[in-house]
Amino acid sequence: MAGIYIHVPFCKTRCIYCDFYSSTHEERKQEYVWALSDELTTRSGYLPDKEIGTIYLGGGTPSQLSPRELERLFDVIYRNYQVSSEAEITLEANPDDLSPSYLQTLNYLPVNRLSIGIQTFDDTLLRKLRRRHSAAQAIEALHRCREYGFGNISIDLMYGLPGQDLTTWQQDMRQALLLRPEHLSAYHLTYEEGTPLHRMLEEGTVREEQEEISLQYFSRLMEQTEAAGYEHYEISNFALPGYHSRHNSSYWEEVPYLGCGPSAHSFNGESREWNVSSLTEYIQGWKTGRRLFETEPRSLATSYNEYILTRLRTRKGIPTDAIGQRYGKEYDRYFRDQIQPYLQKECVELAQDHIRLTRRGMFISDAIMRDLLYIEEEE
Numbered sequence: 001m002a003g004i005y006i007h008v009p010f011c012k013t014r015c016i017y018c019d020f021y022s023s024t025h026e027e028r029k030q031e032y033v034w035a036l037s038d039e040l041t042t043r044s045g046y047l048p049d050k051e052i053g054t055i056y057l058g059g060g061t062p063s064q065l066s067p068r069e070l071e072r073l074f075d076v077i078y079r080n081y082q083v084s085s086e087a088e089i090t091l092e093a094n095p096d097d098l099s100p101s102y103l104q105t106l107n108y109l110p111v112n113r114l115s116i117g118i119q120t121f122d123d124t125l126l127r128k129l130r131r132r133h134s135a136a137q138a139i140e141a142l143h144r145c146r147e148y149g150f151g152n153i154s155i156d157l158m159y160g161l162p163g164q165d166l167t168t169w170q171q172d173m174r175q176a177l178l179l180r181p182e183h184l185s186a187y188h189l190t191y192e193e194g195t196p197l198h199r200m201l202e203e204g205t206v207r208e209e210q211e212e213i214s215l216q217y218f219s220r221l222m223e224q225t226e227a228a229g230y231e232h233y234e235i236s237n238f239a240l241p242g243y244h245s246r247h248n249s250s251y252w253e254e255v256p257y258l259g260c261g262p263s264a265h266s267f268n269g270e271s272r273e274w275n276v277s278s279l280t281e282y283i284q285g286w287k288t289g290r291r292l293f294e295t296e297p298r299s300l301a302t303s304y305n306e307y308i309l310t311r312l313r314t315r316k317g318i319p320t321d322a323i324g325q326r327y328g329k330e331y332d333r334y335f336r337d338q339i340q341p342y343l344q345k346e347c348v349e350l351a352q353d354h355i356r357l358t359r360r361g362m363f364i365s366d367a368i369m370r371d372l373l374y375i376e377e378e379e
Contacts, residue, residue, distance in 0.1 A: 001049055001051045001052060001053025001054070001084060001087075001255070002047040002048070002049040002050075002051065002052055002053065002255060002256045002257060002258070003052065003053060003054040003055070003056065003247055003250050003255060003256075003257035003258070004040075004052055004054070004055045004056070004077065004081070004257065004258050004259075004260070005056050005058065005247075005257055005258070005259045005260070005264060005265075006036065006055070006056070006057045006058070006062075006073065006259075006260050006261055006264070007058060007059065007060065007259065007260070007261030007262060007263055007264040008057055008058070008059040008060045008061065008062040008064065008065060008092075008261065009032075009059060009060040009261065009262055009263070009279055010026050010029060010032075010059070010060055010061060010064040010065070011059070011060055011061045011064065012026070012061070012064065012132060026064065028279060028283065029064070029065065029066075029069060030069070031283050032261075032279065032282075032283060033065070033069045033072055033073065034286075035282060035283045035285075035286035035287070036073065036260055036261055037072065037073065037076045038286045039260045039261075039286060039291065040073070040076045040077060040080060040260055041076060041080050042291070043258060043260070044080040044081060046258050046266065046268060047256050047257075047258055047268065048256055048268060048269055049256060050081075050082050051082050051083075051084055052077075052081050052082060052083045052084060052087055053084050053086075053087055053088070053246065053250070053255075054087060054088045054089070054090075054246050054247035054250060054257075055077065055083070055087060055088075055089045055090070055110075055247075056089075056090045056247040056248075057070075057073075057090065057091045057092060058092050058115075059092055060092075061092070061093070061094050061097070061117075062091050062092045062093065063091065063092070063093035063094055063097035063098065063102070064094075064097065067102065067105035067106070067108075067109070070091075070106075070109055070111075071108075071109060074109055074110055078110075083110075087110075088112065088113055088152075088245075088246040088247060089110050089111050089112050089113060090111070090113040090114070090115055090154075090245075090247060091106070091111045091113070091114055091115070092115045092116075092117065093114055093115070093116055093117070094116075094117055094132060094133060095116055095117075095118060095133040095137050095138040095140075095141035095142075096132050096133040096137050096141070098114075098116070098141040098144060098145060100144065100148075103144060103145060103148040103150075104148065106148070107148060107149060112150075112152060113150075113152040113153070113154070114145055114150050114152070114153050114154070115153075115154040115155075115156065115183075115185075116138070116141065116142065116145075116153065116154070116155050116156070116181075117155075117156045118133075118138045118155050118156060118157060118176075119131060119156060119157060119158045120135075120157065120158060120161065120164070120168075120172050121135040121138065121139070121171065121172050121175045121176070122135065122164070122168050122171070122172065123135050124163065125161050125163060125164060125168070128161070128162060128163060129161070135175075139175070139179065142155070142179050142181070143179075151182070152182050152183075152243060153181045153182055153183070154181060154182065154183035154184065154185060154245065155176060155179070155181045155183075155184055155185070156185045156186075156187070157172055157173075157176060157184065157185070157186045157187075158186070158187050158188070158189050159172075159186060159187075159188055159189070159214075159217040159218075159221070160188045160189040160208075160209040160213075160214050160217060161189050162189075162200075162206040162207070164209075166213070166216060166217070166220070169217050169220065170220065170224075173220065173221065173224045173225075174224075177224065177225070177228045182239065182240050182243035183237070183238070183239045183240070183243050183244075183245060184225065184230065184237070184238045184239070185236055185237050185238075186221055186236055186238070187236050188209075188214060188217070188218070189209075191208060215363050218362070218363065219359075222359065222362075225238045229241075231244070231315075232315060233249075233314065233315045233316075234248070234249075234252065234313050234314050234315065235313050235357075235362055235365055249314075251310065252310040252311060252313060252314050253310075253311075254267075254269070254306075254307070254310065256268050256269045259274070259275070260275075261275065261282070262275055262276060262277055262278060262279050262281075262282040263275060263276070263277040270297070270298065271295055271296060271297045271298060272295070272296050272298065273293050273294060273295035273296070274293060274294055275291070275292065275293045276292035276293065299376065300327060300328075300331075301374045301375075301376045303326075303327070304323070304326075304327050304331050304374050305373045305374060307322075307323075307326065308335075308369055308372045308373060309369055309373075312355075312356070312357060312365070312368070312369055312372070313365070314356075315356060316354060316356065317348075317351075317354040317355050317356025317357065318354060318355045318356070319353060319354055320350065320353050320354065320355060321353075323335045323336075331374060334374060335372060338371050338372050339355060339372065342361065342368055342371075345360075346358055346360060346361075347360050347361035347364060347368060348361050348368065
């Protein structure tokens, strides 16, 4: 089954680390929803598989949309697409948006999974990141979600934050596991160019965490989640049995998906395309009936590289015969030559006819995948 991703670009305030496309022009939400509705309707024939197995509203802050705006979007989706009765439907939300009235309204919509951006339970760090909520609000929000019947909740945490140490990280994990979310995503902070955080790095007011300490953060994360019964099914993702993110897993398994909204990407199995990264241009384009986007057909090398980057992130890894079957002898020989040093260093392992990262390999996954990429020679 295919998936639908909807990008909701609105945020009340921008966090200092975020480089996703977003806008604080909340007064444009209504016309955005109309433009998004047009895109969903117009592109209903894009996906080769007609049945929709996952819908994911990401951002930005999707919980900034009103219940009425969400209701309109789901009405458009269900009128134009064949949505499975067992579809996973996720809404990303900020803790302070999850009021009793908002959650009560969500109960009347098909949303059955919430992804809550908490990042840390340390109030000092939350203020540094310019997050809108407090630790108490985050804890209260998750309890409230339970009260309103949500039984599939994911929370996001970050580590390697300026001013964070191993003690505060341990406290974050302890609090997160006490809340017992079905799913946990944990990401190391990255200093993306163009963000306020990156400017602070250049000015010397913050510094990147030392690699040795970062590895300790990650090691403790794996140890604590494993002890609590979570499955480490992708580098940054942990879930209780039966609660892997079906939508994100579809990305790693090359399942086609439709992406709608400014900057959203789509994949139909043969090519990728992405919408213009501008709310104004996106809305104006649909007002004039002209979608603004770019497209890129996949070469054999591009397909191989994407396969490496997505599948090696997962705990399943890459079937030993997959490269040869999918891409031919040249790519298979290249892959085996490049992976050999990491097998010898025990950074990757052969298990159940799959090549996958070991715990040691996860620490240096970016370097391993970079060495496995196939660089096409320029003509």
